[in-house]
Amino acid sequence: AQSVTQPDIHITVSEGASLELRCNYSYGATPYLFWYVQSPGQGLQLLLKYFSGDTLVQGIKGFEAEFKRSQSSFNLRKPSVHWSDAAEYFCAVGRGGSYIPTFGRGTSLIVHP
């Protein structure tokens, strides 16, 4: 069965610094991959998704992610973090080749001024 691992429970960065959130997946075939963001007490918002094609995916809010098959990874990056980026970030993989995501446990991003 597919699974997603987000190794970092919390990440702390300074405003203006670069960011990379790690995500590793387990799935035999080419996966459908997603990154979502959640503000406290709110639902999730889709940042970006990968289904096929170019392995570098651009998303909303200046985020990007790179699919690396050899490392089974789909890390999320942003070159310069803003205080408003503080939130919970979830990586997800489509279950069984479908678009229904199985979510990781999330990484909480803390941004220092």
Added chain:
Amino acid sequence: DGGITQSPKYLFRKEGQNVTLSCEQNLNHDAMYWYRQDPGQGLRLIYYSQIVNDFQKGDIAEGYSVSREKKESFPLTVTSAQKNPTAFYLCASSKGTGGYTFGSGTRLTVV
């Protein structure tokens, strides 16, 4: 504007009670989903429905029930058989490969 509406935002349940969480969407999405979120555990799929009058169990369906009589609506009932119902419940919908649209959630607390 189109979106998903979950109500109520906060819900309190007494031991042994059934409660129903509402989820309505006006996005014309075919598929709808219910997730449960607990601190540090991410989101776990309870039930999903890809078409009206049809639904499938997710990973943690025990103690929950759903119906899908209308395309726009996918209510979730938390029954008395669910022994640990305190959690944040999220409803989502999707159409094709467009990714999910989430509601803003219902926080259920057992009192």
